[in-house]
Amino acid sequence: MLAAAAQAQAQITPGALDRQNQLIERQQQELLRQEQERALPQRPPPGGTDLRTIEPKVSVPDLGAPCREIREIRIGGASRLPEDVRTAITRDHAGRCLGTAELEAVLAALTKSYIDRGFITTRAYLPAQDLRSGVLDIAVVEGSIERFELQQTGRSASAVSIAGAFPARPGDLLNLRDLEQGIDQINSLSSNEATLDVQPGSQPGRSVVVVRNKARLPVHLFTTYDNTGTPATGERSASATLSLDGLLGLNELIAITRRQSVPHDREHNAGMTALRASVPFGYSSFSLDASESDYTNTLVLPSGRKLASEGRTATQSLGVDHVVYRDQASRISMSARLSVQDSRNFLGGEFLSVSSRKLSTLDLGTAAFTQLGGGVLNARLGFVRGLAILGALEDPAGLSDKLPHAQFSKFTLDLGYSRRFDAGGLPLLWSSQFSGQHSRDTLYGSQQILVGGIASVRGSLLNTLSGDSGYYWRNEIALPWQTVAGGEALSGRVYLGYDFGRVSNRADGVPSGSMSGATLGASLLWRRLSLDVFASRALHLPASMTRESTRVGVRLSYSL
Template sequence: MGAQMSHAQGIPPADLRAAIDEIQHQQSAQAEADEARRAAQRPSGTAQAAPIAGPDPLAPAPGGPCFHIRAITLSGFEAFRREPEGYRDLIGRCVTAADIAGALNLINQHYQDLGFITTRAYVPEQDVADGSLAITIVPGRLEGYVYGDGDQADARILSAFPGARGDLLNLRDLEQGLENINGPRSASGRFQLIPGEDPGGSFVQVHVEDKRPWHLNLNIRNTGFDSTGVVQASANLGFDNVLGVNDQLRFGVTSTPFDDRGRKYSDDFSVSWSAPMGNWLFGLDAGASQYFFILPGINQSYPVEGRSHYGTFWAERLLLRTQTAKLYAYGDLKLTRTRTFIDNQEIATQRRRLSIASLGLRGEKSFEEGGKLTWDLGAKLGLPIFDAYVLDKSIVDPEFRLLKARLSYEHPLDEAGTRYKGTLVAQHSGDILPGTEQFSIGSWSSVRGFHDDSMYGDSGIYLRNTIEWDAYEAASVKVRMNAGLDLGYVAPSALRRWSQDHLIGVSLGADITFQNRATLNLQLAHALSRPEVNPPNAQPAFEADRTVGYVGLSIDF
């Protein structure tokens, strides 16, 4: 260990700093890729709403004899814990049959608004001449699930829907189950309700159409770095319903195939599996990455190599679901192992074994005018478990704490397809964080206009603003344009600061889709504001071109 330390210390400070900056680029890119993979595993299927009954078309016509109502007896509501609204206005009035029918409709609407779409209120046969009125509520209950062809429900359906036989039937549970069914890309499901055997009972009949159970995506793009290879190629292979429980298994590999591997390369491999269980979603992720490049120094060049691997178990639970909103709680435990070498000698301060827990809440809210708001608020904690290790002399705190937040909003601007999308991301920590957890700005996924140069630190914030519009559409080709303005800030620290602590960039791009199968992404971005000078004891000024371009081609099979 001492020899390794002395070797690293023998490298000129400027060369070592350049190596650390390149290592940070790789770690930041890896963190962004991990986050994108996690987001892709969250449910994206849309739920089909069951038809909701309106007012009774056979309700009595207005007018007719009226009866003075002094008291109302309500029964059957106990399963819902509280009385419904809309019927007590009858007390103290002379009401007609139409008035009573209107009150029943209000009760039914009350339960429909809560998702209990098969719960009904009715007036049993009675004599109201004495001024008393009895209203009975028949709770709608679930009697079971069946397939559209008559087959009994199997593990695929039973694991998708939260409700069980005898439970109150709620539309929100049916939407959640259908969202789980439609989670795999190959599945397309819908449901309908059929009468059950008991009063108020219903069976849920599920119709599922399955396509090819696997899918493949090939992608090539210029998102790599000069040091390890600019052009990256990826292949992502997915399998649906491997265990028959709406689960998804995915494999991904990324490499830089057009570079001399004797001088530079960057490889990444990942595998993930996820499965829903009613209101729960569970997942396992694992992956490994490695990179290599030749670092030109003041007096000599140094081969730099990095290796890392990780494993994550995560879970998410739906806490609340309404007609327009969802609320989730999530948590995960991630184990990472990282080693870095210069000239075949390990940099001991870069050897890290970390155990990281995450906890948080996230939500979604849809608006009538077509807008959508999503948010995520969470915390990460480094834990001293599972052989967690950082060199005692390292400045990194292995038991770090950080808070993170993300807010996204999109809204249509006209009926022609013009849309605004905004994303605000922030992080705060009072600790010195490992590279994979540091906040970074200056990339195609944060502040556009930067690529080989970026700013990073323990705390920061950035805002992305994008306007999208349809420029051209034909039978086999669709062109969607976009323009963006991004701003970012990284809090300076005693360890690292630049001549300025913010970045500003603009972008213009186009997404060209062919046959709904291949998409060509073109982006041109320009840095409006960035560090330009080299004050004492500061990070070097940005030296890359102020204007950068992105080209990516993605093909789905």
């Protein structure tokens, strides 16, 4: 067996075999990402009350005169009033004869300054006083939370955690953005459908925050069968994702995914098991991901002898995401994720040290999600650094720039935009996604960007490019439809897609270039069953590649 492995490595260069192993590994990562995106709930788009439309309600008692001469203005109880607002009110109104209209304007300006920052239950008013003294006293009652109240209907095996979802506590000033964040955290679980109501409390300035939740069964199962794999590891696969919502009472999501090529072929197969757990806490969300994947790709030597190329990869990561700003149309967050990936490859049962490695990375990013131009825009800018910790591979001193680096740096950029529009009376949906990265280091395959395949440039499944730097751009126009057949609701869409990608590499002899492809597809949704059928074809490939025939893909999904 050792002789056969040595013969195979001589005929297949170690570099080529390493790139092939890393390509399969990266394809497995992309398949897992897609599977989890389809199976798990996505965070809802930004939304909330437009505070600019809320006008303060103020009233002024009878002055007993057309106006009163005011030489000094004193504002009490306003611990959260910005100093510039306080200064502006004194500058604009002190030393003048103020009538009812002017006093109402002062109170409205004070109250509005709170409302614009989310403090919607804070009010300014005039206490009993003698304005003939020339001193105007304004009292501000900063609205606070008296208590939270949860009202649930429907069936649920777990209770919503108010303390974990909302960043505010009883006694805190009531800020609408804090409450909207809490509702978003609760509704991040697909078993919840929560709404918010603010009711008067037992004392002036205090409010009861009522959360009404329509709960559903907190256990979900999502299954898929598709033929989007490759001949090397199996073209057809089946997968299942079991997700559990809030069973620990922490608003947590726990999901287990298993994907396996079917039917099982001893010579060409791949499998993957993944665990994801996330726990929200106010403006933050903490997550844990762990996955294990394996594959077997049997090579045929010129002698006719078969030799198995096998790989096993274990990945663990811890992440935190924190919302730093939100309003009625936007949300901005910062994130950090520490990951460890251990890959082990074998040829003919012999361990390949040259293509086996352990990498540790830290990913820091800033993400924005906003409504723009009638659509929704999301963006993320990230910086990834390879670290020499947790047993990871360390680069030797003087490592050539042309060789892969474990301690690398790269920048990533992801953009997405979707918008509905009418064309000739047809309600169309346009979506566009861009994903790119740039690095001045030579990277291992697991850190390169992959172009080609169902997750990037459709139409090129066997022909793929991976690079240290590069990007791909996916565009899709869809025509959604809905009808009723036999008393049952049917819906779906017809879509047309165009994808383009380009990569570049620093190492000599590693292919760079660009490719593009087009896709025509249709999907159908009936009850809990969905079917997606599409045909993809490459439009442009590097000259060294042979264009594949039109590939027809089928994906059948069922959810419980």
